[in-house]
Amino acid sequence: MSTDTGQKRVAIMVGAGYIPGINAVVAGASLAAGKLGWELLGILDGFEGLLHPEKYPNGGLIPIDPQKFNIDPNTGSVLGQSSRIDPFNVRTINELGMVEEVDMSDELLTRLKAENIDAVISIVGGRGLSILYQLHKKGLNAVCVPRSIENDIASTSVAFGFNTALTFTIEMLDRARLAAKAAQKIAVVEVLGEEAGWIALQAGIAVAADAVLIPEIPVDLQHVVTHLKNKMSGKKSWGLVVVAQGAKIINPGKTEEKVSTLKASLSPLATSDSNSEFVIHKSGQVAQAVAEGLQLRIAEETFPMVIGPWVRGGTPSAVDRQLGVAYGAGAIQALEAGRNGVMVAFVPPDVKFVPLAEAINKVRTIPTGSMFFQVADSLGIYVGNKEA
Amino acid sequence: MTDKPKNILDITGTVLNIQRYCSHDGPGTRTTVFVKGCSLRCKWCGNPESIRMKPEVSYDPNKCDGKKCSICLKAPFPEGGFYFVEGDDSKVKVNWTLAAGINQEIVSLCPTGALEMFGKTMTVGEVMDEVEKDTSIYRNTGGGMTISGGEVMLQPDFAAALLQEAHNRGINTAIETASNAPWSFLEKVLPHVDTMLHDIKLMNSERHKKWTGVSNERILANLKKAYETFPDTDFIARTPLIPGVNADDEHMLGVLEFIKPHKNVIDYELLPYHRFGLGKYDSLGVIYELDDYKTPSDEVVKRFQTMIDKAFGRELTTE
Amino acid sequence: MEKEEKKPLAKQGKEITTGKVMVDDARIDLLKEQFLSTPQAIDNERIRIMAEVYEDTAGYQQILRRAKFFEQVIEKKKLYIDENIIVGSMASTVNGIYTYPEWNVQWMKEENTVGNSKTEEDRKANKWALEYWDKWALRPRADEIFIKKYGYDPDPVYQAGLVAEFMSWPGGGGNLNYPRVYNEGLASMMAEVKERQMALDMRLPNASKFYFYEASLITMQAVIRLAHRYAELARELAAKEKSEARKAELLAIAETCEWVPEHPARNLREAIQCHFLCHICAEIEQVGCGYSEAYLGQNLEPYYKRDLEAGLIGPEEAIYLMKLLFIKLNEIGYYYGAKVALQNSADLGQSISLGGYTIDGEDATAAMDFHILDAANYLHLPQPPLTCVYTEKMSGKFLEKVLDLIGTGIGMPQFVNGNVMMLRAMNLFADSEKGLTLEKARRTCIGACVGSYIPYETGHPVEGQPNLGKVLELTLNDGFDPRLKKQIGPKTGDPGKFTDFEQLYAAFEKQLQFCEDTLRREAWIASILCAEYLPVTWRSLLTGGCIEKGTEVWNGGANYYTVAQIVVGGIDASNGLMAVKKLVYDDKKISMAELKKALTANFEGEYEKIGKMCYEAPKHGNDIPEMNRFTRRVYNSIYQAFQNVEGGGNYISKDIKSAPDAYTKSIHNLMGMVTGALPTGKKAGVALTDGSLSAMPGTDVNGPTALVMSAAKSQDSIKYTATHMNMKLPPDQLKSRKGRENVLNLVKTYFDNEGYHIQFNVLDTNILRDAQKHPEKYRDLVVRVAGFSAFFTKLHVGVQNEVIERTLQSFEHR
Numbered sequence A: 001m002s003t004d005t006g007q008k009r010v011a012i013m014v015g016a017g018y019i020p021g022i023n024a025v026v027a028g029a030s031l032a033a034g035k036l037g038w039e040l041l042g043i044l045d046g047f048e049g050l051l052h053p054e055k056y057p058n059g060g061l062i063p064i065d066p067q068k069f070n071i072d073p074n075t076g077s078v079l080g081q082s083s084r085i086d087p088f089n090v091r092t093i094n095e096l097g098m099v100e101e102v103d104m105s106d107e108l109l110t111r112l113k114a115e116n117i118d119a120v121i122s123i124v125g126g127r128g129l130s131i132l133y134q135l136h137k138k139g140l141n142a143v144c145v146p147r148s149i150e151n152d153i154a155s156t157s158v159a160f161g162f163n164t165a166l167t168f169t170i171e172m173l174d175r176a177r178l179a180a181k182a183a184q185k186i187a188v189v190e191v192l193g194e195e196a197g198w199i200a201l202q203a204g205i206a207v208a209a210d211a212v213l214i215p216e217i218p219v220d221l222q223h224v225v226t227h228l229k230n231k232m233s234g235k236k237s238w239g240l241v242v243v244a245q246g247a248k249i250i251n252p253g254k255t256e257e258k259v260s261t262l263k264a265s266l267s268p269l270a271t272s273d274s275n276s277e278f279v280i281h282k283s284g285q286v287a288q289a290v291a292e293g294l295q296l297r298i299a300e301e302t303f304p305m306v307i308g309p310w311v312r313g314g315t316p317s318a319v320d321r322q323l324g325v326a327y328g329a330g331a332i333q334a335l336e337a338g339r340n341g342v343m344v345a346f347v348p349p350d351v352k353f354v355p356l357a358e359a360i361n362k363v364r365t366i367p368t369g370s371m372f373f374q375v376a377d378s379l380g381i382y383v384g385n386k387e388a
Numbered sequence B: 001m002t003d004k005p006k007n008i009l010d011i012t013g014t015v016l017n018i019q020r021y022c023s024h025d026g027p028g029t030r031t032t033v034f035v036k037g038c039s040l041r042c043k044w045c046g047n048p049e050s051i052r053m054k055p056e057v058s059y060d061p062n063k064c065d066g067k068k069c070s071i072c073l074k075a076p077f078p079e080g081g082f083y084f085v086e087g088d089d090s091k092v093k094v095n096w097t098l099a100a101g102i103n104q105e106i107v108s109l110c111p112t113g114a115l116e117m118f119g120k121t122m123t124v125g126e127v128m129d130e131v132e133k134d135t136s137i138y139r140n141t142g143g144g145m146t147i148s149g150g151e152v153m154l155q156p157d158f159a160a161a162l163l164q165e166a167h168n169r170g171i172n173t174a175i176e177t178a179s180n181a182p183w184s185f186l187e188k189v190l191p192h193v194d195t196m197l198h199d200i201k202l203m204n205s206e207r208h209k210k211w212t213g214v215s216n217e218r219i220l221a222n223l224k225k226a227y228e229t230f231p232d233t234d235f236i237a238r239t240p241l242i243p244g245v246n247a248d249d250e251h252m253l254g255v256l257e258f259i260k261p262h263k264n265v266i267d268y269e270l271l272p273y274h275r276f277g278l279g280k281y282d283s284l285g286v287i288y289e290l291d292d293y294k295t296p297s298d299e300v301v302k303r304f305q306t307m308i309d310k311a312f313g314r315e316l317t318t319e
Numbered sequence C: 001m002e003k004e005e006k007k008p009l010a011k012q013g014k015e016i017t018t019g020k021v022m023v024d025d026a027r028i029d030l031l032k033e034q035f036l037s038t039p040q041a042i043d044n045e046r047i048r049i050m051a052e053v054y055e056d057t058a059g060y061q062q063i064l065r066r067a068k069f070f071e072q073v074i075e076k077k078k079l080y081i082d083e084n085i086i087v088g089s090m091a092s093t094v095n096g097i098y099t100y101p102e103w104n105v106q107w108m109k110e111e112n113t114v115g116n117s118k119t120e121e122d123r124k125a126n127k128w129a130l131e132y133w134d135k136w137a138l139r140p141r142a143d144e145i146f147i148k149k150y151g152y153d154p155d156p157v158y159q160a161g162l163v164a165e166f167m168s169w170p171g172g173g174g175n176l177n178y179p180r181v182y183n184e185g186l187a188s189m190m191a192e193v194k195e196r197q198m199a200l201d202m203r204l205p206n207a208s209k210f211y212f213y214e215a216s217l218i219t220m221q222a223v224i225r226l227a228h229r230y231a232e233l234a235r236e237l238a239a240k241e242k243s244e245a246r247k248a249e250l251l252a253i254a255e256t257c258e259w260v261p262e263h264p265a266r267n268l269r270e271a272i273q274c275h276f277l278c279h280i281c282a283e284i285e286q287v288g289c290g291y292s293e294a295y296l297g298q299n300l301e302p303y304y305k306r307d308l309e310a311g312l313i314g315p316e317e318a319i320y321l322m323k324l325l326f327i328k329l330n331e332i333g334y335y336y337g338a339k340v341a342l343q344n345s346a347d348l349g350q351s352i353s354l355g356g357y358t359i360d361g362e363d364a365t366a367a368m369d370f371h372i373l374d375a376a377n378y379l380h381l382p383q384p385p386l387t388c389v390y391t392e393k394m395s396g397k398f399l400e401k402v403l404d405l406i407g408t409g410i411g412m413p414q415f416v417n418g419n420v421m422m423l424r425a426m427n428l429f430a431d432s433e434k435g436l437t438l439e440k441a442r443r444t445c446i447g448a449c450v451g452s453y454i455p456y457e458t459g460h461p462v463e464g465q466p467n468l469g470k471v472l473e474l475t476l477n478d479g480f481d482p483r484l485k486k487q488i489g490p491k492t493g494d495p496g497k498f499t500d501f502e503q504l505y506a507a508f509e510k511q512l513q514f515c516e517d518t519l520r521r522e523a524w525i526a527s528i529l530c531a532e533y534l535p536v537t538w539r540s541l542l543t544g545g546c547i548e549k550g551t552e553v554w555n556g557g558a559n560y561y562t563v564a565q566i567v568v569g570g571i572d573a574s575n576g577l578m579a580v581k582k583l584v585y586d587d588k589k590i591s592m593a594e595l596k597k598a599l600t601a602n603f604e605g606e607y608e609k610i611g612k613m614c615y616e617a618p619k620h621g622n623d624i625p626e627m628n629r630f631t632r633r634v635y636n637s638i639y640q641a642f643q644n645v646e647g648g649g650n651y652i653s654k655d656i657k658s659a660p661d662a663y664t665k666s667i668h669n670l671m672g673m674v675t676g677a678l679p680t681g682k683k684a685g686v687a688l689t690d691g692s693l694s695a696m697p698g699t700d701v702n703g704p705t706a707l708v709m710s711a712a713k714s715q716d717s718i719k720y721t722a723t724h725m726n727m728k729l730p731p732d733q734l735k736s737r738k739g740r741e742n743v744l745n746l747v748k749t750y751f752d753n754e755g756y757h758i759q760f761n762v763l764d765t766n767i768l769r770d771a772q773k774h775p776e777k778y779r780d781l782v783v784r785v786a787g788f789s790a791f792f793t794k795l796h797v798g799v800q801n802e803v804i805e806r807t808l809q810s811f812e813h814r
Helices: A022-036 A105-114 A126-137 A162-183 A198-207 A221-232 A261-266 A285-295 A308-312 A318-336 A371-379 B124-141 B156-168 B183-192 B205-212 B217-229 B249-259 B278-284 B298-311 C002-006 C025-037 C045-057 C062-076 C106-110 C120-136 C138-150 C155-160 C178-184 C186-199 C204-240 C244-259 C268-285 C296-309 C315-330 C338-344 C367-379 C396-410 C418-429 C438-442 C468-476 C501-533 C537-541 C570-586 C592-600 C605-616 C625-647 C667-674 C703-714 C737-752 C765-773 C797-805
Strands: A009-014 A039-043 A061-063 A090-093 A099-102 A119-124 A142-146 A186-191 A211-213 A239-244 A302-306 A342-347 A350-355 B012-022 B030-035 B056-059 B082-085 B088-094 B115-118 B120-123 B144-148 B172-177 B195-199 B234-241 B265-272 C163-165 C352-355 C386-390 C414-417 C462-466 C726-728 C757-761 C782-784 C789-791
Touching: A009 A022, A009 A318, A022 A039, A022 A119, A022 A318, A105 A126, A119 A126, A119 A318, A126 A142, A142 A318, A162 A186, A162 A198, A162 A239, A162 A308, A162 A318, A186 A198, A186 A285, A198 A211, A198 A239, A198 A371, A211 A221, A221 A239, A221 A285, A239 A285, A285 A302, A318 A342, A318 A350, B012 B124, B012 B156, B030 B124, B030 B156, B120 B124, B124 B156, B124 C396, B124 C737, B144 B156, B156 B172, B156 B183, B156 C396, B183 B217, B195 B217, B217 B234, B217 B249, B234 B249, B234 B298, B249 B265, B249 B298, B265 B298, C025 C315, C025 C367, C045 C062, C045 C120, C062 C204, C062 C268, C062 C537, C106 C120, C138 C501, C155 C163, C155 C501, C163 C501, C163 C667, C178 C186, C178 C268, C186 C204, C204 C244, C204 C268, C204 C537, C244 C268, C268 C296, C268 C315, C268 C537, C296 C315, C296 C352, C296 C367, C315 C367, C352 C367, C352 C396, C367 C386, C367 C396, C386 C396, C386 C418, C386 C737, C396 C737, C396 C782, C414 C418, C414 C737, C418 C438, C462 C501, C468 C501, C468 C570, C468 C592, C468 C667, C501 C570, C501 C625, C570 C592, C570 C605, C570 C625, C592 C605, C625 C703, C667 C797, C703 C737, C737 C757, C757 C782, C765 C797
Parallel strands: A009 A039, A009 A119, A119 A142, A142 A342, A186 A239, A186 A302, A211 A239, B030 B144, B144 B172, B172 B195, B195 B234, B234 B265, C352 C386, C386 C414, C726 C757
Antiparallel strands: A039 A061, A090 A099, A342 A350, B012 B030, B012 B120, B056 B115, B082 B088, C163 C462, C414 C757, C782 C789
């Protein structure tokens, strides 16, 4: 309950898995709250700690003391691991011993009330934003901190986690590049980016890759081949192709396993869509498909590599650590300013509070006229669906 | 449930789909009735649309007319449930979290049929009229009707009525079940079943709980009781074979040991795991928990198959 | 057929009270008990009336004379109304039987009907009948012509049991067009007939037509009169009735009979009443086995549907009405002496066809077909025999119900193959003068027991039954019958001198030809006599073509004809010849002389071993390719011998294609009694093999699939107008899902291979044996005999034993 003194009791939770910088957000919030004399509590495992306190020896809700809090970048999330952040679909075993999902959003709000928690800070990505928005509409005071390694959350230029991933990806691409050169082969490296090609493009530029394939621009492999052949004419007989996980390939070498009629009828996305673009849903598959597709058309040996899961751990970069702390503090500032139902957005040079309703359903993709495309073009990196 | 005895043709249930010409769901060529709702949450589940009992919305972007329609962006469709991304308004996108509560009535407003419901309420009569169409092929192949899921035991009254009516119409019956239900449910359904295909996903109870959400004591107890109570029913045990979950000798031997004393368990089938469900998780907005599971290698499958054939006294000639 | 479907149903006025019926199963039970406890008894009423009026009609053209006699019987017969609200009966009492001396009086002499008459009046009548018909009856007159034409007396052939002739007693046969009567009404038919009669150009060739139309008018008026007499009786009884409920019931009967068959039926009950009155009139005109009911349920369906919609009745009422009708059908009987009873087991063959195809080739099964099964399942009576005309399009639901009824053990329904019926009809009738449309071919139905033909327009003259067991016996004895100690067949050589099997087979074919020649030639003479002396006007009116042509059915009026020549003992001949081939010629295990000695000794004493060898020789029913081919050869020989008689055709014309049936009724018992030991291992006096494709009892040891596959390969089901197979299954066969599926799969497999007919007996052998010992406990035990079902305890002990000994076929169980 908020008191007349303005003292608040705020809880912080995190959705899905670990992203480098999470603990910095918690630290930022903790320090900012401490300065205001507010109390900050951490909910373990998404909302699980609150919905099922009996499962936790410490009650699932832990006080976060700014005096004792140590911004240790290497411990993993201090708020647990759970991906169960959807209180509208909480998996339970009913009285008949059968598993079912139940809507526990009311219980969640009741629990928060019982714990005298005035507001919740949520460190969430795309789907989490929608859940928080729903909870907000049910009366929850919520402030969201955007988390996205792929940097595809609209309304904020940089989400924390992205910089660490980018840095690591560049390092790995450098190694792949050297490996390709040494082996005189073409490396096809899959990087993160289901919806947006930020990591692929920025990292590709940084290492001067030969081609970058991103979700924003469907690509014809024949064009990639022509480009590679042009570049490799003469003495160079190796190459580096960067592929974002969500890249759209028009004509891959082979298609995904055929799905049965039943499955197809139930699952519109199990096959290619109307533009006959090949949509790949599984980490590692696009690298495989592109490598095989290229191999059909080019003499030099191609080989796939996947960076994907590697970037999900590790120490945050300096930028992300600083961003994290700033986001954490920003969230407390928003609450202090009486804002609620907002997402903290970093739009250099300002920190802004964007209403959740405006933040959801938007993906931050690379705009058509982005200067990154011009840079790539001038470096001789093939990025788009055009004749090389 | 009302106390008044109902004409069995009028009993209703939630049906996902009726698929004709199925060849792997029991003897002969069959029509499989998929019912909705499951009592397990196997992490590898390939049929996410069958998991929840209630009908759910599905979306086929191929049919969407995009911006020029835009009906789903306005009420009564939920706010934020459907949207366009910048630069692409040819197809609407779905926010599965916000679109979740949508019902049949609202879905039917979609003029192109891009939005549909997974699962609809059907009467036994309606289902049987569809199933009966292939009567001739059942007669020619020894086939019939199979109820699959989801979990058939979640709708015991509906399932019992459906199976009974199939028998009334001279149609052989089979069910596919995980058997995680109270015995009283099985007891209702099984008298009308000719062949029961049942999963034994894991013999180890703790691991069973880890991978499916529940422990397996009741499942195994149900199976044993079913074998003993219904000696004339054919039982076929099955395991979805997933490396890292259950593709090991211990499981295989455990299952063979378990079914061995029961002569009415006529076979043990392996279902090598295939990732078919992926697109559907996307279209339903369900998180696919088992992200990177491999299909078991041919060698592994062959090895286990040999163990099974030996247990069933089927000598195979080596190639 | 088409006609009846196009016609709109008669209006159902609001004031009509006859449509509503009250279900009362206690009454059904009562009526069933009345039927079971009332013994069948000869009713001399018909002969009394005949004695009284027959001389008065002398001088009329014969067809008018017969019509007037029919009219007199209708007018003078005593009527009764019991608790059954469907009225009508053949004789004056429940289970009373009329006799028909016009065909033959031999049995009357043998059984001393005059001496045994209970009243003076009866004695007088019987005496008259005996004297009059001794001179004029069909049988002696046919013999006289035969001897004159062919130079030998056929009687020893019958005495020996080489042929069972059909002219000593009237034959039924045919699915008469009762639907036309309840759809159109007799008044309308009379108008048509009158118009045709008046339109005739009065010259000599039209004279017979004029007389036929005249007889038709008399007959139809008589049928209407019968209904009106029942109406009068009902009103009379109602006037005296104290119970209001019964009074209303009687008035409803009166109202019904005042309306039908004169006018089109207005509801289901009237249609059924009309159907039965027409049927009973056919039986009165000329009783016989095989007045079948065609697709009764489907014909009644429009009435049922309309009553259902009008809220007059529901399914229960429809079933109730069918039960009432079925009891009535059981109360009909005939008697021509003990021998015929043995031959037929008094089956009436009032077969109802169920299922089949519509004229458009769809599944024709009607709701009323389901109700017919329900009624039969409740009653468990031998009549009417039910046939499931199986098609691939038949619903599983109906088949389940069919299996339920078979599972009760009453051996009904039998299954026949709709596709074979269709092909057979095309084969027989496509080249006929009338031609055959696909639509008509699809509506082919069961006539009599097992055969099939086009309903409502087929004449069905009877010929007789050749005994192939006897043919074999004669072959082995150079035409000499060991039992009568008399030369019966031609001298075809001493088989001991035959050097190879083909010589024996050639002799067999000669004996067979002699058998067919005698049988058909005499049958044709009898039929020609019938056309002149015993015309059947009522039957003709209900047989398509007769009214149009102005010609009575025996005189060629019908659009189509088939014959009733029922081949018996084909399997005995085939099994027997094969045993001789193997033992004597191929393997040379025994000599012909030894075999003949063993046969003479009836396999007794030192010859028991040979009997065993014979019994163990290859047998039909085990799917042995050589055996299958051989049986087919025997059946083809029979078919050929049939066609060889006078260049084929029937008694009317060489151009009317005809073919033999092959089924047995229960004559396989009678014929077995007169046939000696056979190389099959059969002993003298023991029944022959039933059906045409059943296995010799106990010899089909390779399971049900071997039996049906043998059957499918061993006889041309399309060329013959019937094939016939019985199978006995364990009593619990139809209790499990698997058992039921196995049976249906077997039927389907058999039919996919052009099998035509299969029927199942699922009764417990122990029960049957107990019933032989304690018949009083099993009064209503109904079993399948051969193409029909009958009360077990009323069967001849030979038939009982044969039913018990049929091989029990079982499917493997876990």
